[in-house]
Amino acid sequence: MTTLTLPAPAKLNLFLHITGQRSDGYHELQTLFQFIDVCDQLSFTLTDDDQIALTPAIAGVAFExxxxxxxxxxxxxxxxATSGVSIQLKKVLPMGGGIGGGSSDAATTLLALNQLWQCQLPLDKLAELGKTLGADVPIFVFGHAAYAEGIGEKLTQTTPETPYYVLLKPNCEVPTVQIFTDKYLTRDTPAIRISHALKLDGHNDCLEVVRRLYPEVDDAFIWLSQFGEAKLTGTGACLFMACSSKEEAERVKAAVPEKWQTWVCHGCNTSPAHDALNQWIAAQH
Structure with a gap:
Protein backbone atom coordinates (compact mmCIF):
# COMPACT_ATOMS: atom_id res chain seq x y z
CA MET A 1 0.00 0.00 0.00
CA THR A 2 1.06 3.60 -0.58
CA THR A 3 2.70 5.32 2.39
CA LEU A 4 3.67 8.97 2.68
CA THR A 5 5.77 10.12 5.65
CA LEU A 6 6.05 13.83 6.36
CA PRO A 7 7.40 16.01 9.19
CA ALA A 8 5.19 18.46 11.09
CA PRO A 9 7.54 21.28 12.11
CA ALA A 10 7.28 23.59 15.11
CA LYS A 11 7.01 27.35 14.69
CA LEU A 12 8.37 30.29 16.63
CA ASN A 13 6.71 33.67 17.04
CA LEU A 14 9.72 35.94 16.64
CA PHE A 15 7.53 38.64 18.19
CA LEU A 16 3.82 38.86 19.13
CA HIS A 17 1.95 42.15 19.55
CA ILE A 18 -1.70 42.31 20.55
CA THR A 19 -3.12 45.45 18.99
CA GLY A 20 -6.80 45.12 19.92
CA GLN A 21 -9.74 42.89 20.76
CA ARG A 22 -12.75 42.36 18.51
CA SER A 23 -16.37 42.22 19.59
CA ASP A 24 -16.38 38.41 19.07
CA GLY A 25 -13.60 38.04 21.67
CA TYR A 26 -10.81 37.27 19.19
CA HIS A 27 -7.65 39.34 19.49
CA GLU A 28 -6.14 41.43 16.72
CA LEU A 29 -2.42 40.75 16.55
CA GLN A 30 0.78 41.21 14.63
CA THR A 31 3.37 38.45 14.64
CA LEU A 32 6.26 37.01 12.66
CA PHE A 33 6.17 33.23 12.15
CA GLN A 34 9.23 31.15 11.37
CA PHE A 35 9.54 27.35 11.25
CA ILE A 36 12.23 25.36 13.02
CA ASP A 37 13.60 21.91 12.20
CA VAL A 38 12.21 20.24 15.33
CA CYS A 39 9.27 18.18 14.09
CA ASP A 40 6.66 15.57 14.81
CA GLN A 41 6.53 12.85 12.14
CA LEU A 42 3.37 11.46 10.57
CA SER A 43 3.12 8.40 8.30
CA PHE A 44 -0.02 8.00 6.20
CA THR A 45 -0.79 4.56 4.72
CA LEU A 46 -3.79 4.06 2.45
CA THR A 47 -6.11 1.21 3.50
CA ASP A 48 -8.75 -0.89 1.72
CA ASP A 49 -11.58 0.22 4.00
CA ASP A 50 -12.92 3.77 4.34
CA GLN A 51 -11.84 4.18 7.97
CA ILE A 52 -9.51 6.71 9.56
CA ALA A 53 -7.15 5.15 12.12
CA LEU A 54 -4.56 6.91 14.28
CA THR A 55 -1.87 5.34 16.47
CA PRO A 56 -0.83 5.81 19.14
CA ALA A 57 -3.67 7.53 20.93
CA ILE A 58 -2.68 10.75 22.74
CA ALA A 59 -3.37 10.59 26.47
CA GLY A 60 -6.23 12.85 27.46
CA VAL A 61 -7.30 13.58 23.86
CA ALA A 62 -10.41 11.78 22.57
CA PHE A 63 -10.05 10.26 19.07
CA GLU A 64 -12.56 12.56 17.36
CA ALA A 81 -9.89 7.74 -3.85
CA THR A 82 -12.12 5.18 -2.09
CA SER A 83 -9.45 4.27 0.44
CA GLY A 84 -9.23 5.00 4.13
CA VAL A 85 -6.02 5.85 5.93
CA SER A 86 -3.95 4.55 8.82
CA ILE A 87 -1.92 7.35 10.42
CA GLN A 88 1.09 6.77 12.66
CA LEU A 89 2.24 9.69 14.78
CA LYS A 90 5.72 10.05 16.22
CA LYS A 91 5.23 12.84 18.76
CA VAL A 92 8.26 15.02 19.51
CA LEU A 93 6.78 18.50 20.00
CA PRO A 94 5.50 19.16 23.53
CA MET A 95 1.87 20.13 24.05
CA GLY A 96 1.11 23.50 25.62
CA GLY A 97 4.45 24.87 24.46
CA GLY A 98 3.37 27.66 22.12
CA ILE A 99 5.20 26.08 19.19
CA GLY A 100 2.11 24.98 17.26
CA GLY A 101 2.48 21.19 17.44
CA GLY A 102 -1.22 20.36 17.15
CA SER A 103 -1.79 22.91 14.38
CA SER A 104 1.25 21.63 12.48
CA ASP A 105 0.06 18.01 12.76
CA ALA A 106 -3.33 19.09 11.36
CA ALA A 107 -1.72 20.99 8.47
CA THR A 108 0.59 18.08 7.58
CA THR A 109 -2.49 15.82 7.55
CA LEU A 110 -4.29 18.17 5.14
CA LEU A 111 -1.24 18.36 2.84
CA ALA A 112 -0.67 14.58 2.85
CA LEU A 113 -4.26 13.45 2.38
CA ASN A 114 -4.89 16.07 -0.30
CA GLN A 115 -2.28 14.11 -2.29
CA LEU A 116 -3.10 10.53 -1.25
CA TRP A 117 -6.88 10.93 -1.60
CA GLN A 118 -6.47 12.93 -4.83
CA CYS A 119 -8.60 15.79 -3.51
CA GLN A 120 -6.73 18.26 -5.76
CA LEU A 121 -7.57 21.22 -3.53
CA PRO A 122 -5.39 24.35 -3.85
CA LEU A 123 -3.46 25.59 -0.80
CA ASP A 124 -5.94 28.47 -0.36
CA LYS A 125 -8.78 25.99 0.12
CA LEU A 126 -6.74 23.77 2.45
CA ALA A 127 -5.87 26.83 4.54
CA GLU A 128 -9.53 27.89 4.66
CA LEU A 129 -10.48 24.41 5.94
CA GLY A 130 -7.53 24.44 8.35
CA LYS A 131 -8.54 27.79 9.85
CA THR A 132 -11.65 26.10 11.29
CA LEU A 133 -9.29 23.91 13.36
CA GLY A 134 -7.11 26.73 14.70
CA ALA A 135 -5.79 30.17 13.82
CA ASP A 136 -2.23 28.85 13.33
CA VAL A 137 -3.10 26.05 10.89
CA PRO A 138 -2.96 28.21 7.71
CA ILE A 139 0.65 29.27 8.31
CA PHE A 140 1.66 25.58 8.30
CA VAL A 141 -0.51 24.87 5.23
CA PHE A 142 1.11 27.66 3.21
CA GLY A 143 4.52 26.61 4.48
CA HIS A 144 6.48 29.84 4.33
CA ALA A 145 7.71 32.19 7.05
CA ALA A 146 5.22 35.03 7.25
CA TYR A 147 4.20 38.26 8.88
CA ALA A 148 0.66 37.79 10.19
CA GLU A 149 -2.06 40.30 11.05
CA GLY A 150 -5.77 40.18 11.89
CA ILE A 151 -6.37 37.14 14.10
CA GLY A 152 -3.34 35.59 12.39
CA GLU A 153 -5.03 34.86 9.07
CA LYS A 154 -3.66 37.78 6.97
CA LEU A 155 -0.27 36.46 5.88
CA THR A 156 2.56 38.17 4.02
CA GLN A 157 5.51 35.96 3.05
CA THR A 158 8.79 37.09 4.58
CA THR A 159 12.38 35.87 4.76
CA PRO A 160 13.77 36.69 8.21
CA GLU A 161 17.28 35.55 9.07
CA THR A 162 17.61 31.85 9.89
CA PRO A 163 19.87 31.53 12.94
CA TYR A 164 20.39 28.58 15.19
CA TYR A 165 18.19 28.71 18.27
CA VAL A 166 18.17 27.19 21.71
CA LEU A 167 14.59 26.11 22.46
CA LEU A 168 13.73 25.45 26.09
CA LYS A 169 10.55 23.88 27.52
CA PRO A 170 9.86 24.48 31.24
CA ASN A 171 7.93 21.76 33.10
CA CYS A 172 4.47 23.18 32.54
CA GLU A 173 1.82 23.55 29.87
CA VAL A 174 0.29 26.96 29.24
CA PRO A 175 -3.31 26.95 27.92
CA THR A 176 -3.68 29.67 25.27
CA VAL A 177 -7.20 30.55 26.44
CA GLN A 178 -5.97 31.32 29.96
CA ILE A 179 -3.46 33.87 28.69
CA PHE A 180 -5.77 35.54 26.18
CA THR A 181 -8.49 35.96 28.81
CA ASP A 182 -6.20 37.32 31.55
CA LYS A 183 -7.31 40.79 32.59
CA TYR A 184 -3.71 42.04 32.79
CA LEU A 185 -2.87 41.14 29.17
CA THR A 186 -1.78 44.16 27.10
CA ARG A 187 -4.31 44.59 24.28
CA ASP A 188 -3.39 48.02 22.88
CA THR A 189 0.15 47.76 21.53
CA PRO A 190 0.49 50.25 18.64
CA ALA A 191 0.59 48.57 15.23
CA ILE A 192 3.98 48.50 13.48
CA ARG A 193 4.95 48.24 9.83
CA ILE A 194 6.36 45.07 8.33
CA SER A 195 9.76 46.76 7.85
CA HIS A 196 10.00 47.21 11.63
CA ALA A 197 8.86 43.65 12.20
CA LEU A 198 11.68 42.30 10.04
CA LYS A 199 14.21 44.23 12.11
CA LEU A 200 12.77 42.27 15.07
CA ASP A 201 11.97 45.44 16.95
CA GLY A 202 9.07 43.62 18.61
CA HIS A 203 8.40 41.82 21.87
CA ASN A 204 5.81 39.30 23.08
CA ASP A 205 2.82 40.88 24.86
CA CYS A 206 2.05 37.53 26.55
CA LEU A 207 5.41 37.28 28.31
CA GLU A 208 4.66 39.20 31.51
CA VAL A 209 1.31 37.45 32.03
CA VAL A 210 2.88 34.00 31.54
CA ARG A 211 5.80 34.83 33.88
CA ARG A 212 3.36 35.95 36.57
CA LEU A 213 1.12 32.88 36.29
CA TYR A 214 3.87 30.29 35.76
CA PRO A 215 6.90 30.62 38.09
CA GLU A 216 8.60 27.80 36.17
CA VAL A 217 8.55 29.92 32.98
CA ASP A 218 9.79 32.91 34.97
CA ASP A 219 12.72 30.86 36.34
CA ALA A 220 13.62 29.58 32.88
CA PHE A 221 13.35 33.06 31.36
CA ILE A 222 15.72 34.52 33.98
CA TRP A 223 18.13 31.59 33.48
CA LEU A 224 18.18 31.85 29.66
CA SER A 225 18.50 35.66 29.75
CA GLN A 226 22.04 35.40 31.17
CA PHE A 227 23.16 34.11 27.74
CA GLY A 228 21.35 36.60 25.48
CA GLU A 229 17.87 37.81 24.54
CA ALA A 230 15.39 35.20 25.78
CA LYS A 231 11.97 35.27 24.12
CA LEU A 232 8.62 33.54 24.63
CA THR A 233 6.95 31.92 21.63
CA GLY A 234 3.17 32.23 21.28
CA THR A 235 1.53 32.04 24.69
CA GLY A 236 4.35 29.77 25.94
CA ALA A 237 5.54 27.74 27.73
CA CYS A 238 8.54 27.44 25.38
CA LEU A 239 11.32 30.02 25.41
CA PHE A 240 13.96 30.50 22.74
CA MET A 241 17.11 32.45 22.05
CA ALA A 242 18.84 33.14 18.73
CA CYS A 243 22.55 32.28 18.69
CA SER A 244 25.42 33.43 16.49
CA SER A 245 26.40 29.84 15.61
CA LYS A 246 25.42 26.22 16.12
CA GLU A 247 28.40 25.87 18.47
CA GLU A 248 27.12 28.69 20.68
CA ALA A 249 23.67 27.09 20.77
CA GLU A 250 25.22 23.73 21.75
CA ARG A 251 27.18 25.40 24.54
CA VAL A 252 24.04 26.98 26.01
CA LYS A 253 22.11 23.70 25.66
CA ALA A 254 24.89 21.86 27.53
CA ALA A 255 24.41 24.23 30.49
CA VAL A 256 20.59 23.90 30.67
CA PRO A 257 19.42 22.34 33.96
CA GLU A 258 18.24 18.74 33.46
CA LYS A 259 14.72 19.54 34.67
CA TRP A 260 13.95 21.36 31.38
CA GLN A 261 13.60 19.89 27.90
CA THR A 262 15.88 21.57 25.40
CA TRP A 263 16.74 21.47 21.69
CA VAL A 264 19.21 23.10 19.35
CA CYS A 265 17.32 23.95 16.18
CA HIS A 266 17.66 25.91 12.98
CA GLY A 267 15.25 28.56 11.66
CA CYS A 268 13.60 27.60 8.34
CA ASN A 269 11.73 29.98 6.04
CA THR A 270 10.16 27.13 4.07
CA SER A 271 8.40 24.36 5.96
CA PRO A 272 10.19 21.00 6.18
CA ALA A 273 6.75 19.44 5.51
CA HIS A 274 6.54 21.17 2.12
CA ASP A 275 10.13 20.27 1.27
CA ALA A 276 9.47 16.59 2.00
CA LEU A 277 6.12 16.60 0.16
CA ASN A 278 7.67 18.15 -2.96
CA GLN A 279 10.40 15.49 -2.94
CA TRP A 280 7.75 12.75 -2.65
CA ILE A 281 5.67 14.20 -5.50
CA ALA A 282 8.77 14.45 -7.72
CA ALA A 283 9.62 10.79 -6.97
CA GLN A 284 6.12 9.70 -8.07
CA HIS A 285 6.65 11.09 -11.59
Whole structure:
Protein backbone atom coordinates (compact mmCIF):
# COMPACT_ATOMS: atom_id res chain seq x y z
CA MET A 1 0.00 0.00 0.00
CA THR A 2 1.06 3.60 -0.58
CA THR A 3 2.70 5.32 2.39
CA LEU A 4 3.67 8.97 2.68
CA THR A 5 5.77 10.12 5.65
CA LEU A 6 6.05 13.83 6.36
CA PRO A 7 7.40 16.01 9.19
CA ALA A 8 5.19 18.46 11.09
CA PRO A 9 7.54 21.28 12.11
CA ALA A 10 7.28 23.59 15.11
CA LYS A 11 7.01 27.35 14.69
CA LEU A 12 8.37 30.29 16.63
CA ASN A 13 6.71 33.67 17.04
CA LEU A 14 9.72 35.94 16.64
CA PHE A 15 7.53 38.64 18.19
CA LEU A 16 3.82 38.86 19.13
CA HIS A 17 1.95 42.15 19.55
CA ILE A 18 -1.70 42.31 20.55
CA THR A 19 -3.12 45.45 18.99
CA GLY A 20 -6.80 45.12 19.92
CA GLN A 21 -9.74 42.89 20.76
CA ARG A 22 -12.75 42.36 18.51
CA SER A 23 -16.37 42.22 19.59
CA ASP A 24 -16.38 38.41 19.07
CA GLY A 25 -13.60 38.04 21.67
CA TYR A 26 -10.81 37.27 19.19
CA HIS A 27 -7.65 39.34 19.49
CA GLU A 28 -6.14 41.43 16.72
CA LEU A 29 -2.42 40.75 16.55
CA GLN A 30 0.78 41.21 14.63
CA THR A 31 3.37 38.45 14.64
CA LEU A 32 6.26 37.01 12.66
CA PHE A 33 6.17 33.23 12.15
CA GLN A 34 9.23 31.15 11.37
CA PHE A 35 9.54 27.35 11.25
CA ILE A 36 12.23 25.36 13.02
CA ASP A 37 13.60 21.91 12.20
CA VAL A 38 12.21 20.24 15.33
CA CYS A 39 9.27 18.18 14.09
CA ASP A 40 6.66 15.57 14.81
CA GLN A 41 6.53 12.85 12.14
CA LEU A 42 3.37 11.46 10.57
CA SER A 43 3.12 8.40 8.30
CA PHE A 44 -0.02 8.00 6.20
CA THR A 45 -0.79 4.56 4.72
CA LEU A 46 -3.79 4.06 2.45
CA THR A 47 -6.11 1.21 3.50
CA ASP A 48 -8.75 -0.89 1.72
CA ASP A 49 -11.58 0.22 4.00
CA ASP A 50 -12.92 3.77 4.34
CA GLN A 51 -11.84 4.18 7.97
CA ILE A 52 -9.51 6.71 9.56
CA ALA A 53 -7.15 5.15 12.12
CA LEU A 54 -4.56 6.91 14.28
CA THR A 55 -1.87 5.34 16.47
CA PRO A 56 -0.83 5.81 19.14
CA ALA A 57 -3.67 7.53 20.93
CA ILE A 58 -2.68 10.75 22.74
CA ALA A 59 -3.37 10.59 26.47
CA GLY A 60 -6.23 12.85 27.46
CA VAL A 61 -7.30 13.58 23.86
CA ALA A 62 -10.41 11.78 22.57
CA PHE A 63 -10.05 10.26 19.07
CA GLU A 64 -12.56 12.56 17.36
CA UNK A 65 -11.16 15.60 19.23
CA UNK A 66 -7.64 15.01 17.89
CA UNK A 67 -6.78 17.71 15.31
CA UNK A 68 -5.21 15.06 13.05
CA UNK A 69 -8.51 13.17 12.88
CA UNK A 70 -10.48 16.40 12.49
CA UNK A 71 -8.26 17.42 9.57
CA UNK A 72 -8.78 14.05 7.88
CA UNK A 73 -12.55 14.33 8.37
CA UNK A 74 -12.53 17.76 6.70
CA UNK A 75 -11.06 16.22 3.53
CA UNK A 76 -13.37 13.18 3.33
CA UNK A 77 -16.02 14.98 1.22
CA UNK A 78 -13.39 15.92 -1.39
CA UNK A 79 -11.61 12.60 -1.87
CA UNK A 80 -11.52 10.87 -5.26
CA ALA A 81 -9.89 7.74 -3.85
CA THR A 82 -12.12 5.18 -2.09
CA SER A 83 -9.45 4.27 0.44
CA GLY A 84 -9.23 5.00 4.13
CA VAL A 85 -6.02 5.85 5.93
CA SER A 86 -3.95 4.55 8.82
CA ILE A 87 -1.92 7.35 10.42
CA GLN A 88 1.09 6.77 12.66
CA LEU A 89 2.24 9.69 14.78
CA LYS A 90 5.72 10.05 16.22
CA LYS A 91 5.23 12.84 18.76
CA VAL A 92 8.26 15.02 19.51
CA LEU A 93 6.78 18.50 20.00
CA PRO A 94 5.50 19.16 23.53
CA MET A 95 1.87 20.13 24.05
CA GLY A 96 1.11 23.50 25.62
CA GLY A 97 4.45 24.87 24.46
CA GLY A 98 3.37 27.66 22.12
CA ILE A 99 5.20 26.08 19.19
CA GLY A 100 2.11 24.98 17.26
CA GLY A 101 2.48 21.19 17.44
CA GLY A 102 -1.22 20.36 17.15
CA SER A 103 -1.79 22.91 14.38
CA SER A 104 1.25 21.63 12.48
CA ASP A 105 0.06 18.01 12.76
CA ALA A 106 -3.33 19.09 11.36
CA ALA A 107 -1.72 20.99 8.47
CA THR A 108 0.59 18.08 7.58
CA THR A 109 -2.49 15.82 7.55
CA LEU A 110 -4.29 18.17 5.14
CA LEU A 111 -1.24 18.36 2.84
CA ALA A 112 -0.67 14.58 2.85
CA LEU A 113 -4.26 13.45 2.38
CA ASN A 114 -4.89 16.07 -0.30
CA GLN A 115 -2.28 14.11 -2.29
CA LEU A 116 -3.10 10.53 -1.25
CA TRP A 117 -6.88 10.93 -1.60
CA GLN A 118 -6.47 12.93 -4.83
CA CYS A 119 -8.60 15.79 -3.51
CA GLN A 120 -6.73 18.26 -5.76
CA LEU A 121 -7.57 21.22 -3.53
CA PRO A 122 -5.39 24.35 -3.85
CA LEU A 123 -3.46 25.59 -0.80
CA ASP A 124 -5.94 28.47 -0.36
CA LYS A 125 -8.78 25.99 0.12
CA LEU A 126 -6.74 23.77 2.45
CA ALA A 127 -5.87 26.83 4.54
CA GLU A 128 -9.53 27.89 4.66
CA LEU A 129 -10.48 24.41 5.94
CA GLY A 130 -7.53 24.44 8.35
CA LYS A 131 -8.54 27.79 9.85
CA THR A 132 -11.65 26.10 11.29
CA LEU A 133 -9.29 23.91 13.36
CA GLY A 134 -7.11 26.73 14.70
CA ALA A 135 -5.79 30.17 13.82
CA ASP A 136 -2.23 28.85 13.33
CA VAL A 137 -3.10 26.05 10.89
CA PRO A 138 -2.96 28.21 7.71
CA ILE A 139 0.65 29.27 8.31
CA PHE A 140 1.66 25.58 8.30
CA VAL A 141 -0.51 24.87 5.23
CA PHE A 142 1.11 27.66 3.21
CA GLY A 143 4.52 26.61 4.48
CA HIS A 144 6.48 29.84 4.33
CA ALA A 145 7.71 32.19 7.05
CA ALA A 146 5.22 35.03 7.25
CA TYR A 147 4.20 38.26 8.88
CA ALA A 148 0.66 37.79 10.19
CA GLU A 149 -2.06 40.30 11.05
CA GLY A 150 -5.77 40.18 11.89
CA ILE A 151 -6.37 37.14 14.10
CA GLY A 152 -3.34 35.59 12.39
CA GLU A 153 -5.03 34.86 9.07
CA LYS A 154 -3.66 37.78 6.97
CA LEU A 155 -0.27 36.46 5.88
CA THR A 156 2.56 38.17 4.02
CA GLN A 157 5.51 35.96 3.05
CA THR A 158 8.79 37.09 4.58
CA THR A 159 12.38 35.87 4.76
CA PRO A 160 13.77 36.69 8.21
CA GLU A 161 17.28 35.55 9.07
CA THR A 162 17.61 31.85 9.89
CA PRO A 163 19.87 31.53 12.94
CA TYR A 164 20.39 28.58 15.19
CA TYR A 165 18.19 28.71 18.27
CA VAL A 166 18.17 27.19 21.71
CA LEU A 167 14.59 26.11 22.46
CA LEU A 168 13.73 25.45 26.09
CA LYS A 169 10.55 23.88 27.52
CA PRO A 170 9.86 24.48 31.24
CA ASN A 171 7.93 21.76 33.10
CA CYS A 172 4.47 23.18 32.54
CA GLU A 173 1.82 23.55 29.87
CA VAL A 174 0.29 26.96 29.24
CA PRO A 175 -3.31 26.95 27.92
CA THR A 176 -3.68 29.67 25.27
CA VAL A 177 -7.20 30.55 26.44
CA GLN A 178 -5.97 31.32 29.96
CA ILE A 179 -3.46 33.87 28.69
CA PHE A 180 -5.77 35.54 26.18
CA THR A 181 -8.49 35.96 28.81
CA ASP A 182 -6.20 37.32 31.55
CA LYS A 183 -7.31 40.79 32.59
CA TYR A 184 -3.71 42.04 32.79
CA LEU A 185 -2.87 41.14 29.17
CA THR A 186 -1.78 44.16 27.10
CA ARG A 187 -4.31 44.59 24.28
CA ASP A 188 -3.39 48.02 22.88
CA THR A 189 0.15 47.76 21.53
CA PRO A 190 0.49 50.25 18.64
CA ALA A 191 0.59 48.57 15.23
CA ILE A 192 3.98 48.50 13.48
CA ARG A 193 4.95 48.24 9.83
CA ILE A 194 6.36 45.07 8.33
CA SER A 195 9.76 46.76 7.85
CA HIS A 196 10.00 47.21 11.63
CA ALA A 197 8.86 43.65 12.20
CA LEU A 198 11.68 42.30 10.04
CA LYS A 199 14.21 44.23 12.11
CA LEU A 200 12.77 42.27 15.07
CA ASP A 201 11.97 45.44 16.95
CA GLY A 202 9.07 43.62 18.61
CA HIS A 203 8.40 41.82 21.87
CA ASN A 204 5.81 39.30 23.08
CA ASP A 205 2.82 40.88 24.86
CA CYS A 206 2.05 37.53 26.55
CA LEU A 207 5.41 37.28 28.31
CA GLU A 208 4.66 39.20 31.51
CA VAL A 209 1.31 37.45 32.03
CA VAL A 210 2.88 34.00 31.54
CA ARG A 211 5.80 34.83 33.88
CA ARG A 212 3.36 35.95 36.57
CA LEU A 213 1.12 32.88 36.29
CA TYR A 214 3.87 30.29 35.76
CA PRO A 215 6.90 30.62 38.09
CA GLU A 216 8.60 27.80 36.17
CA VAL A 217 8.55 29.92 32.98
CA ASP A 218 9.79 32.91 34.97
CA ASP A 219 12.72 30.86 36.34
CA ALA A 220 13.62 29.58 32.88
CA PHE A 221 13.35 33.06 31.36
CA ILE A 222 15.72 34.52 33.98
CA TRP A 223 18.13 31.59 33.48
CA LEU A 224 18.18 31.85 29.66
CA SER A 225 18.50 35.66 29.75
CA GLN A 226 22.04 35.40 31.17
CA PHE A 227 23.16 34.11 27.74
CA GLY A 228 21.35 36.60 25.48
CA GLU A 229 17.87 37.81 24.54
CA ALA A 230 15.39 35.20 25.78
CA LYS A 231 11.97 35.27 24.12
CA LEU A 232 8.62 33.54 24.63
CA THR A 233 6.95 31.92 21.63
CA GLY A 234 3.17 32.23 21.28
CA THR A 235 1.53 32.04 24.69
CA GLY A 236 4.35 29.77 25.94
CA ALA A 237 5.54 27.74 27.73
CA CYS A 238 8.54 27.44 25.38
CA LEU A 239 11.32 30.02 25.41
CA PHE A 240 13.96 30.50 22.74
CA MET A 241 17.11 32.45 22.05
CA ALA A 242 18.84 33.14 18.73
CA CYS A 243 22.55 32.28 18.69
CA SER A 244 25.42 33.43 16.49
CA SER A 245 26.40 29.84 15.61
CA LYS A 246 25.42 26.22 16.12
CA GLU A 247 28.40 25.87 18.47
CA GLU A 248 27.12 28.69 20.68
CA ALA A 249 23.67 27.09 20.77
CA GLU A 250 25.22 23.73 21.75
CA ARG A 251 27.18 25.40 24.54
CA VAL A 252 24.04 26.98 26.01
CA LYS A 253 22.11 23.70 25.66
CA ALA A 254 24.89 21.86 27.53
CA ALA A 255 24.41 24.23 30.49
CA VAL A 256 20.59 23.90 30.67
CA PRO A 257 19.42 22.34 33.96
CA GLU A 258 18.24 18.74 33.46
CA LYS A 259 14.72 19.54 34.67
CA TRP A 260 13.95 21.36 31.38
CA GLN A 261 13.60 19.89 27.90
CA THR A 262 15.88 21.57 25.40
CA TRP A 263 16.74 21.47 21.69
CA VAL A 264 19.21 23.10 19.35
CA CYS A 265 17.32 23.95 16.18
CA HIS A 266 17.66 25.91 12.98
CA GLY A 267 15.25 28.56 11.66
CA CYS A 268 13.60 27.60 8.34
CA ASN A 269 11.73 29.98 6.04
CA THR A 270 10.16 27.13 4.07
CA SER A 271 8.40 24.36 5.96
CA PRO A 272 10.19 21.00 6.18
CA ALA A 273 6.75 19.44 5.51
CA HIS A 274 6.54 21.17 2.12
CA ASP A 275 10.13 20.27 1.27
CA ALA A 276 9.47 16.59 2.00
CA LEU A 277 6.12 16.60 0.16
CA ASN A 278 7.67 18.15 -2.96
CA GLN A 279 10.40 15.49 -2.94
CA TRP A 280 7.75 12.75 -2.65
CA ILE A 281 5.67 14.20 -5.50
CA ALA A 282 8.77 14.45 -7.72
CA ALA A 283 9.62 10.79 -6.97
CA GLN A 284 6.12 9.70 -8.07
CA HIS A 285 6.65 11.09 -11.59
Missing amino acids: SNLIVKAARLLEPYKS
